[in-house]
Amino acid sequence: MDQETSYSNRHWLNVVIVLFLASLPILVIQVFHSSVYFESEIPPYLVFHNIAESFSIIVSMSIFGVGWFTYAQSKDSHTLFLGTACLGIALMDMMHMLGYTGMPDLLTPNSPNKSTQFWIIVRLFAAISFLVSAFVPNENGLFTRKRWILIVPGLVSIFTFIGVTYYPDLLPVTFSPEIGLTHFKRVSEFVIIFILVLALIAYRFRIPRFGWSHTKYYIYAFIFSIFSELVFAVYTTVFDIYNILGHIYKIVSFCLIYKGVFISSINSPYRKILETNEILSRSLVEKENLIREIYHRSNNTLQVIGSLIFLQAEAYPDSPEIKTVVYRIQDRIQAISLVHRLLFSGQDLSSVQIKQYISELSNYALQSNSNDSCKLSLKMEIEDRKLLFDVVIPIGLILSELLNNSVKYAFPEASSGNISISFYEGKDNRFHLIYSDDGVGMKEDYNFKSCSSLGIQLIQGIAENQLSGKVRFKTGSKFQCEIDFPNNIYKKRV
Template sequence: MDQETNRHWMNVIVAFFLASLPILIIQILHPYIYFESEIPPYLVFHNIAESFSIIVSMSIFGVGWFTYAQSKDKHTLFLGTACLGIALMDMMHMLGYTGMPDLFTPNSPNKSTQFWIIVRFFAAISFLTSAFIPNENGSFKQRSWLLLGSISVSAFAFVSVTYYPDLLPVTFSTEIGLTNFKKVSEFVIIFVLILALIAYWFRIPRFGWDHTKYYLYAFVFGISSELVFAVYTTVFDIYNVLGHIYKIISFFLIYRGVFISSINSPYRNVLETNEKLSKSLSEKENLIKEVYHRSNNTLQVIGSLIFLQAEAYPDSPEIKTIVNRIQDRIQAISLVHRLLFSGQDLSSVPIKQYISELSNYALQTNGNSSCKLNLNLEIEDRKLLFDAVIPIGLILSELLNNSIKYAFPEASSGNISITFYEGQDQRFHLTYSDDGVGIEENYNFKNSSSLGIQLVQGIAESQLSGKVHFKTGPKFQCEIDFPINLYKKRV
């Protein structure tokens, strides 16, 4: 056996020793500590002990029955329905005890003991059977049959012991105390519990020590309980008291096993799964941020390469203009990735911050020192998906460049205004305007040869599914409106 198995054996042996110790003490100090209680105080103890067992059994039934829809734990369901029958028959045993008000027929030691034997046989056989029912998710197609079976056994015990006790073997008589049938029955029950303990031991490799240990300990104390119930002299002596204490411990341990299997373990699994998902999500967020960061760096490298290539033609103003325009467009896209990388939202960009930074960049890099331009922004403070922000950035980059280069040829100052808001028509509205020279009245935008105008129209209509309206004459103005639900969040 490996070290872990030896440790498990030692735990079970220690449990046997602890359960046996009170019995040994009573045997050694029998003349000094043995007692037979008066009926009233013993009934108080007995009712408390049996009530505790009944409550625990009903709790096990509640856990097993009402968590089955979610857990699909066949083992706990079987134990739960068995414990319902145990609780009902334990209640009959308690109410049929000598000194209690008569339960339909006169109470007697034999009556309560007959109930006891039936319920202990039922419990032992149920525990042994449960050892062969797996914890894995499964499905009892007719779980109501389990419930019906448990209630049927309880009904049989009630009817037979209450109304036909003479058909059952006598378990206790005032002349001889415990009958041979009662003693033999207790040892048979002990044998069945030993088989249950062995069967549960073989569940350890499959279901783990933590899921099994409480059942093993419960059977140890259950065996000890049956042992003292096989040797008591009267139903009020010290052995009877000790037997009920063992029974309380045994049922509490079974409840712990069921609780861990059906409540603690699933919640622990949920927490572990959530922790793994959280870790995985964090890793994916970092990965996506790294992608944005590298995309931004890549765009900057591309821009630098284009700029370096253009330096080979220092005397060509056309190439310089083209390179500057490409740089502006790269910056419009790069800024989106930079904001995504620096923010917590991996899908959306604050549009107000984006337009402000993009506009200031355009004025700084392309501004005319002879003309002071004032920027007026009225941007709704909200976030937009980057799928929409990039086209907006490319459009504004073209419009800003055109205003800076052509709108104020002789002016010493000028104004550029950008507004963005969500209208009541469930569409976004982007308006760009300047107070420059504007565009001639009969200008044909549809057939325009200007690359900037073509880009603005093409991007607005194809990527934003929007509508574009230009104002001709002095003071240029471009209005674009597009659907608010054009793109869906993906990250």
């Protein structure tokens, strides 16, 4: 026996259990009829009847509310159809309750026939609605203008009220003081039972398409509705135990319908949202791991490139120019590689702590280009904030060039020197990077625009083209470079 067959057998075993539970009270009454059968007095019965009908009306209105107000989001046509049908059922059940014997007259004198006529019409309307609902699909937005679906239950309720209240003689008699329930009443109950059985069968064929969890509560509800109509077909007075049992069956039935509607319109969408969130969470974790792996491999690749360049340069041991170029390339690679390493180790895949980055990059640059004859002191005033890696990499390349120039050229004869790096966001919504040293500086007439220095050209090109910034150099002693650029040139992408 395969799994699908096992599930099917289990489902129908549940149906058998519900059938047994529904039939058990009737069997008990039949077996112990002389002991349990009774006919209630009118006052206590009216209290029970009003409570039972009020509860049914509230549940029906709740079904209508769920179906009507969730349709815009769920587009569940089946629930909307059942909800509007239950609105008509609730209105006619209220007429039945108010027209009951012992209640104040509902415009015209109340009588058992009046309340029973209301009852037959509303039960017939409910059975037909349940049968039709079996053929209404779920979640396809069938009713583009949902207000039009109110026409049928609204018209049925209006015509029922007018017909039973003012023209009862035009309708078949359902209860007579002389004979009790009329033949028409009993036949009507069996017709309603027949329609409910058809609805039960029709819902059986919804299971393969819409699933057992969306269908089972309706099947259970129709079982209790069938038993409700069955006991209403055999009671002798409107106050006996069968009548009471019938109303209890009815309450159970509508509670089960409400459960089915609630699951379709509220539980299922929320479950789908939770499942989607879980899928998205897993996908996000996978994406983060993939991006981290990309950063890790990029870092490794950059290190390999640097090593290959260095190895290639070993073939020219007598060329200091090539060695200088190789060291500069390695410094630039390190400036980029450090960003990838920080991104890989951090939680944020888009941003880097600029203070940590500048600190590590500066220490690396000073150590790798150390000058034993000059002791350099580094002072930093960096805002502790995160910047997108699109901004950090250009800043790193610029600082790498500036630090290298300071170490190599700013202190040719000095025994010590000071380097200062400042980074902050100004009130003008621009970032400001200020680099300075107290070395020999630049000649007063030095032309930075037309200079042949690759480092200076890189600084100007990166600042102006990648950061859309402005560069200002100070000539004379104590070199200074100030760069300011917009704080919104790049957007977060990861």
